[in-house]
Amino acid sequence: MRTALVLLFLLALAALPGALLPQRSLNSQKVDEYIASHGWWGELLGRLEFYNVYGSVWFSAVYLLLFISLVGCLLPRTFEYAKSLRAKPVLTPRNLARLPHHHETTVDATPEQVMAAAKERLKGWRMTEREEDDGARSISAERGYLRETGNLLFHFAMLGLIVALAIGKxxxxxxxxxxxxxxxxxxxxxxxxxxxxxxxxxxxxxxxxxxxxxxxxxxxxxxxxxxxxxxxxxxxxxxxxxxxxxxxxxxxxxxxxxxxxxxxxxxxxxxGYAPTFTVTFPDGQTRTHTTQWRPVNQLTYLSEGATKFDPPGVTDPAERRKRQLAVTGLFAPTAVFSGDLMDSGFPDLRDPAVAVDVMRGDLGSDSGRGQSIYEVSQDMVDQGRLKRVARENMRPGDVITLDDGTKISFDGVQRWVYLxxxxxxxxxxxxxxxxxxVLGLGTSLVIKRRRLWVRTVPAAEGGGTVLLLGGLARTDQAGYGEEFGRVTEDLLAELAPSPEREDAVAGREP
Incomplete structure (x- = not known):
C-alpha cells in the first residue's frame, strides 16, 4: 500500500507538466512558439517528451507500475478479508478491565438470563458464545466489517477506473x-x-x-x-x-x-459568422463563396478571415496564379466606426459590415504547403506575388469594382456552428x-470496526451474576465510547430487577 501511495503521488507529480506546458495534442503551434522562445531548454523538454506528457514513456511507466502495485496490494488483502469473514470472533480477553471501554457490575439475574439478554441486544453483530474453564460464560461480538468492504471497493474501483481510462484512450x-x-x-x-x-x-x-x-x-x-x-x-x-x-x-x-x-x-x-461574397469577372462569369471567418473577440464577435477565388476558364497554371483573388479583412455583426476604422459593438447581427482588403495574384495554393483558410500567405505578400488592389468598408449589397472591371459584392452573412x-x-x-x-470511500470513512465482549460469572455471595463488559475499537476510538455506553445501559435496563425476576431468582412461584 505504501508503494501504491508513492506511485499515486508520482503520477500526480508527473501530470503537472501536462497542465503547465503546452501539449502537441492540443496546440502544436503553441509548442513550436514555446520551443522557439526558450532555446535549448525548450528543445531539451521536447526530447524528454514534456510536450506529450500523457503519451510519454515515463508517464506510462508510472501508470503501469501503479496498476501492478494495486493488483499486488489488493489480492492478498482480499484473501485475508475472506478468511476473516469465515473466522469466529476472537476469544474474550482474560482481563476486560484493561480495555479502553469496560464496565463491571452485579445483576440480580441468572447467567442464562444475562446471556440471553446480551444476545438479544447484540443482534446484527457477528458473535460467538463460549464456555470458559472457570465456569464463566462469554460472548465475543464484532461489528463494522463493511469498513474493509468499502476500503476494498474503493481500491478495486480505482483499479477499474485506471483500466477503463486506458481502454478509452x-x-x-x-x-x-x-x-x-x-x-x-x-x-x-x-x-x-x-x-x-x-x-x-x-x-x-x-x-x-x-x-x-x-x-x-x-x-x-x-x-x-x-x-x-x-x-x-x-x-x-x-x-x-x-x-x-x-x-x-x-x-x-x-x-x-x-x-x-x-x-x-x-x-x-x-x-460564428460566414460572409458571402460574389465575384463577377470581366467575362461575365460569377463565383459565390460563403466561408467561415473566425472570431478574434469573443465578446463582440469581431471576426477575421479570407475568402479566396480562382479565375474561371483559365487553364494555364502560371496565368491562373497571377489572377487569383482573396477578400480578406474583418467582419463586425454590429458595426461601429471611428472614422474609417471599424469595430463591433455587439455580438448579434444588428448592423453587419466588413472592412476588406482585396488581394490579387498568387495565393500560394499550389506551393504544396498547408494554408490557413482564415488568412492569406504572408510569404506571397512579402515576395510581391500577391498585392492589394482595393480596400473598402462594405455593408450588405455594396459592390467594389476593380481596375480590370472585376466586381466584388458583399451579399450578406450566414451563421456557422462548431461541432x-x-x-x-x-x-x-x-x-x-x-x-x-465514492461509495467505497464513504463507507470506509463512516463505518468503524469495533469489538465487544460480555462475560458472566456466578456471584460468590448473595446470588446474582457478575456482569463484565469490555469494548475496543479496531481503528479510531472516536465515537465508540458513546455506543459502548448505550449498549451497557440497554443491557442493564433489560436486566433491571422486576417482581417476576426476583421470584425466579428466589425459587418462588410468581
Missing part, C-alpha cells in the same frame, strides 16, 4: 468540424470530413460509427450587456437504419446538451467505477 476519438447553419450536412464517414481529428491509439479513422447531421438553423440569444444567454442549433440527424431509409430525425442541440447517437456524442461548442464529435466506449464504465469509488 485506446479506442476513443474526437473530432471538430465547422458546419454552415443553412442546411449543410456533416457525415461521420471518415477523418477527411473533420477540420481537426484526434484518434485513440487503436483508431485509424477507417471504421467510425456512421451517422449524419444536417444543421438547419442556429439561434443565439444575448442579454442587453452582450453576454450570451443561450445558443441553440436546430438539426436533423440520421444513424443506423435511418441511413438506409434516408430518414431524418429532428433535435435541438444546445450547449451541454449533446446529441447521443450511434455510440457517439455531438456537442455544440461555439458559433465536436466524441466517442469513448469506456465512458459508461468510467462513470460506474467513479460512483463505486
Amino acid at each position: 485506446m479506442f476513443q476519438y474526437e473530432g471538430q468540424v465547422i458546419v454552415l447553419a443553412n442546411g449543410s450536412q456533416f457525415c461521420n464517414s471518415g477523418t477527411l470530413g473533420y477540420d481537426s481529428f484526434r484518434p485513440g491509439l487503436r483508431v485509424d479513422g477507417t471504421d467510425l460509427n456512421p451517422f449524419c447531421v444536417k444543421v438547419n438553423d442556429f439561434t443565439a440569444n444575448y442579454l442587453p450587456t452582450g453576454q450570451a444567454d443561450y445558443f441553440r442549433a436546430d438539426i436533423d440527424y440520421q444513424s443506423g437504419a435511418d441511413l438506409e431509409t434516408n430518414t431524418w430525425r429532428p433535435y435541438q442541440l444546445e450547449v451541454n446538451s449533446p446529441l447521443r447517437t450511434a455510440g457517439d456524442r455531438v456537442y455544440l461548442l461555439s458559433h 465536436q464529435v466524441s466517442h469513448d466506449p469506456a465512458q459508461g464504465w468510467v462513470l460506474v467505477f467513479a460512483v463505486l469509488l
Whole structure:
C-alpha cells in the first residue's frame, strides 16, 4: 500500500507538466512558439517528451507500475478479508478491565438470563458464545466489517477506473468540424470530413460509427450587456437504419446538451459568422463563396478571415496564379466606426459590415504547403506575388469594382456552428467505477470496526451474576465510547430487577 501511495503521488507529480506546458495534442503551434522562445531548454523538454506528457514513456511507466502495485496490494488483502469473514470472533480477553471501554457490575439475574439478554441486544453483530474453564460464560461480538468492504471497493474501483481510462484512450476519438447553419450536412464517414481529428491509439479513422447531421438553423440569444444567454442549433440527424431509409430525425442541440447517437456524442461548442461574397469577372462569369471567418473577440464577435477565388476558364497554371483573388479583412455583426476604422459593438447581427482588403495574384495554393483558410500567405505578400488592389468598408449589397472591371459584392452573412464529435466506449464504465469509488470511500470513512465482549460469572455471595463488559475499537476510538455506553445501559435496563425476576431468582412461584 505504501508503494501504491508513492506511485499515486508520482503520477500526480508527473501530470503537472501536462497542465503547465503546452501539449502537441492540443496546440502544436503553441509548442513550436514555446520551443522557439526558450532555446535549448525548450528543445531539451521536447526530447524528454514534456510536450506529450500523457503519451510519454515515463508517464506510462508510472501508470503501469501503479496498476501492478494495486493488483499486488489488493489480492492478498482480499484473501485475508475472506478468511476473516469465515473466522469466529476472537476469544474474550482474560482481563476486560484493561480495555479502553469496560464496565463491571452485579445483576440480580441468572447467567442464562444475562446471556440471553446480551444476545438479544447484540443482534446484527457477528458473535460467538463460549464456555470458559472457570465456569464463566462469554460472548465475543464484532461489528463494522463493511469498513474493509468499502476500503476494498474503493481500491478495486480505482483499479477499474485506471483500466477503463486506458481502454478509452485506446479506442476513443474526437473530432471538430465547422458546419454552415443553412442546411449543410456533416457525415461521420471518415477523418477527411473533420477540420481537426484526434484518434485513440487503436483508431485509424477507417471504421467510425456512421451517422449524419444536417444543421438547419442556429439561434443565439444575448442579454442587453452582450453576454450570451443561450445558443441553440436546430438539426436533423440520421444513424443506423435511418441511413438506409434516408430518414431524418429532428433535435435541438444546445450547449451541454449533446446529441447521443450511434455510440457517439455531438456537442455544440461555439458559433460564428460566414460572409458571402460574389465575384463577377470581366467575362461575365460569377463565383459565390460563403466561408467561415473566425472570431478574434469573443465578446463582440469581431471576426477575421479570407475568402479566396480562382479565375474561371483559365487553364494555364502560371496565368491562373497571377489572377487569383482573396477578400480578406474583418467582419463586425454590429458595426461601429471611428472614422474609417471599424469595430463591433455587439455580438448579434444588428448592423453587419466588413472592412476588406482585396488581394490579387498568387495565393500560394499550389506551393504544396498547408494554408490557413482564415488568412492569406504572408510569404506571397512579402515576395510581391500577391498585392492589394482595393480596400473598402462594405455593408450588405455594396459592390467594389476593380481596375480590370472585376466586381466584388458583399451579399450578406450566414451563421456557422462548431461541432465536436466524441466517442469513448469506456465512458459508461468510467462513470460506474467513479460512483463505486465514492461509495467505497464513504463507507470506509463512516463505518468503524469495533469489538465487544460480555462475560458472566456466578456471584460468590448473595446470588446474582457478575456482569463484565469490555469494548475496543479496531481503528479510531472516536465515537465508540458513546455506543459502548448505550449498549451497557440497554443491557442493564433489560436486566433491571422486576417482581417476576426476583421470584425466579428466589425459587418462588410468581
